[in-house]
Amino acid sequence: MLEALGFEVVQVPLRARERPHRHGIPIAEQVENTLLGKIESAQRECSAPRVIVADTLVEDPDDHLQPLGQPSNRQEAINMLLRLSGRNHRVWTGTALIQGTKVESWVESATVSIDSLDDEVLEALIISDSWRGKAGGYDFAGPMGNFATIIDGEEETVLGFTPQLFDALGND
Secondary structure, eight states, X not given: OTGGGTOOOOOOOOSSOOOOOXXXXXXXXXXXHHHHHHHHHXXXXXXXXXXEEEEEEEEETTEEEEEEOOOSSHHHHHHHHHHHTTSEEEEEEEEEEEETTEEEEEEEEEEXXXXXXXXXXXXXXXXXXXXXXXXXXXXXXXXXXXXXXXEESOHHHHHTOOHHHHHHHHTO
């Protein structure tokens, strides 16, 4: 998305260990807490004139305090996809734009509806490996895009950026 707007994108993983998500508090606060840790790390580690950090979590449809982060293996991905199959859930994304000492950050959510996933579709999603590194075990811009619909909110939020980031970049 950023390259499409004419920005040169250089992805560099932060060396600092990511703050663990704090369970038992609203997902928006969990995302904000992790984002703050990423901001602090980026300010110490990155010297680029413009740095973007982000965090995304999927909210368990049955428990608004339970995050569905990135599955660590196929079984976790299957469990997450089965939990989301045929249901609506919220995706929470926090994004920060760091420009020198100036930091702007935002947290937004979008509601996504997932079709009922039969065994064949579920197997194809797992085999595709599109679940790797994705909150909730799916990539809306990948194969899951054929089975998911945004019913409230913005696509950017589901893809891992808040819309306000693009507004801020457009004002530079």
